[in-house]
Amino acid sequence: MDTPRVRHTADQETEFLVVANRLPVHLEAHGTAEPRWQRSPGGLVSALEPILRARRGAWVGWAGTTGDTPVAFHDPDLRLHPVPLNESEYRDYYEGFSNATLWPLFHDAVAPPEFKQAWWQSYRQVNQRFAEHTAAVAAPGATVWIQDYQLMLVPALLRERRPDVRIGFFLHIPFPPPELFLQLPWRTEVVDGLLGADLVGFQLPGGARNFLQLVRRLHRGESVAGGQPTPVLGTVRLPGRTVRAGAFPISIDTAGLEALAHSEAVRERAQRIRHRLGGSRKIMLGVDRLDYTKGIDQRLRAFEGLLAKNRITAQDTVLVQIATPSRERVEHYRRQRARVEAQVGRINGTFGQVGRVPVHYLHTTVDRTELAALYQAADVMLVTPLRDGMNLVAKEFVAARPDLGGALVLSEFAGAAHELPQALLVNPHHLSELEDTMAAALDLEERERRHRMRELRRHVRERDVHHWARSFLSALSEGGHGAVPGESEIPARRTIVA
Numbered sequence: 001m002d003t004p005r006v007r008h009t010a011d012q013e014t015e016f017l018v019v020a021n022r023l024p025v026h027l028e029a030h031g032t033a034e035p036r037w038q039r040s041p042g043g044l045v046s047a048l049e050p051i052l053r054a055r056r057g058a059w060v061g062w063a064g065t066t067g068d069t070p071v072a073f074h075d076p077d078l079r080l081h082p083v084p085l086n087e088s089e090y091r092d093y094y095e096g097f098s099n100a101t102l103w104p105l106f107h108d109a110v111a112p113p114e115f116k117q118a119w120w121q122s123y124r125q126v127n128q129r130f131a132e133h134t135a136a137v138a139a140p141g142a143t144v145w146i147q148d149y150q151l152m153l154v155p156a157l158l159r160e161r162r163p164d165v166r167i168g169f170f171l172h173i174p175f176p177p178p179e180l181f182l183q184l185p186w187r188t189e190v191v192d193g194l195l196g197a198d199l200v201g202f203q204l205p206g207g208a209r210n211f212l213q214l215v216r217r218l219h220r221g222e223s224v225a226g227g228q229p230t231p232v233l234g235t236v237r238l239p240g241r242t243v244r245a246g247a248f249p250i251s252i253d254t255a256g257l258e259a260l261a262h263s264e265a266v267r268e269r270a271q272r273i274r275h276r277l278g279g280s281r282k283i284m285l286g287v288d289r290l291d292y293t294k295g296i297d298q299r300l301r302a303f304e305g306l307l308a309k310n311r312i313t314a315q316d317t318v319l320v321q322i323a324t325p326s327r328e329r330v331e332h333y334r335r336q337r338a339r340v341e342a343q344v345g346r347i348n349g350t351f352g353q354v355g356r357v358p359v360h361y362l363h364t365t366v367d368r369t370e371l372a373a374l375y376q377a378a379d380v381m382l383v384t385p386l387r388d389g390m391n392l393v394a395k396e397f398v399a400a401r402p403d404l405g406g407a408l409v410l411s412e413f414a415g416a417a418h419e420l421p422q423a424l425l426v427n428p429h430h431l432s433e434l435e436d437t438m439a440a441a442l443d444l445e446e447r448e449r450r451h452r453m454r455e456l457r458r459h460v461r462e463r464d465v466h467h468w469a470r471s472f473l474s475a476l477s478e479g480g481h482g483a484v485p486g487e488s489e490i491p492a493r494r495t496i497v498a
């Protein structure tokens with residue numbers, strides 16, 4: 001197996017490490033030239049970059065390729081430690097256990113999770129490799145921040161190797177209620193993996209509570225309510241150390257997106273989009289990875305219902321759906337794509353006219369300028385997941401609307417709904433309620449729309465991704481140092497204060 005030739009700086013020990021499934025780089029092809037590594041833009045990278053720079057930081061992750069990696073990545077500010085994965089690990093650890101077992105299980109099992117021993121073995125093996133790479137480059141007493149469901153065993157595996165480091169873990173997806181989590185055949189191992197951290201962060205208080213309850217259920221520990229200020233909601237006492245759990249809702253680089261939204265390029269492009277779609281037509285917009293948790297089918301069904309009942313027509317309303325390709329080899333995702341595309345075909349075939357299709361469906365990724373222009377051109381943003389850890393699209397839409405235009409329809413089952421109550425909240429499982437809410441959003445009176453948007457914007461400005469990173473890292477540094485050398489093993493019984 002070839003190790004990606006991303007710049008490796010194993011010679012330098014690092015005081016602050018981010019460990020994530022992917023490195024923040026991707027390969028980009030330029031004409032016939034060899035593909036080159038480029039930085040992947042994104043909230044996580046922009047939030048962590050200043051901290052990584054200031055603290056001699058580095059990023060540990062997979063480079064995104066299982067084959068040869070053509071050109072080394074050079075960036076003086078960002079030190080990268082690639083963790084290699086081969087093709088069968090990609091299939092079993094990533095597509096299998098991460099995305100066909102954990103992802104559906106943690107999203108209310110809206111698709112049935114598959115439990116396969118071989119996938120679990122690969123997950124364990126890859127987590128071990130991530131822990132080894134991290135242990136090899138962390139300076140004595142370093143702070144390590146591990147990200148997301150692909151790496152839930154890394155906290156304990158790293159602690160075994162390096163009891164001196166301070167370990168934080170953040171879960172980007174929902175943490176399910178114990179009744180669901182307990183289906184997992186390897187539930188104890190996964191919980192023990194997370195308990196290797198000093199601080200386990202969730203998007204919502206409910207996730208932290210689910211975790212604390214689960215620890216109690218699995219180990220019958222003694223539980224005492226209260227005693228912790230938010231965002232830390234509870235503590236698990238282990239011999240010699242404590243693990244804290246709390247809620248740290250993630251956000252976006254609000255200022256960066258606002259600046260982009262103000263740019264000439266975005267404003268012009270937004271106008272052109274409006275013009276191309278028919279000038280006076282109202283534009284509804286969906287932007288999602290093509291994932292069965294995102295409620296794309298529900299939204300299409302409601303749109304179809306509005307057309308069928310003549311509450312809207314193809315003349316007056318258009319839906320633009322950007323569906324970014326995602327996990328395309330995983331069976332549930334293939335089926336989801338087929339379902340969505342059949343629905344789009346049926347709607348356009350039934351309600352379209354020459355030159356007037358009601359749904360513009362793009363199975364593609366658009367660049368940031370185009371995305372910001374779409375947000376700005378939209379009258380109604382549709383964010384209707386069946387379950388979502390947070391949903392950054394909802395927050396991005398708000399940040400891209402300095403004009404106070406546009407209405408946000410937001411599922412109650414997105415983490416973002418807890419922070420954005422001024423959106424039009426909806427239960428996406430309730431078809432007629434979804435239809436009514438979409439219709440209400442189209443007809444929202446200007447004064448109310450502007451008022452709601454002003455409040456939404458106030459929130460995403462105050463609570464941006466920098467606030468998220470700061471609050472997690474200060475909670476991590478405030479807690480007692482988790483490690484007591486020699487006491488790295490996770491014992492059978494624990495005391496929980498929740």
Ligand code: GDG
Pocket residue numbers: 172173250287288289322324364365366367368371388389390391392393394396
């Ligand atoms: C997970 C959790 C949680 C999408 N299409 C394009 C594009 N995007 C960008 C969006 C947004 C991001 O992808 C999607 O983030 P979400 O939060 O909506 O969803 P997940 O990918 O499922 O993320 C989620 C998140 O982690 C963070 O913790 O909120 O709950 O599931 O930023 O803008 N970006 C561009 N072109 C596209 O076509 N440039």
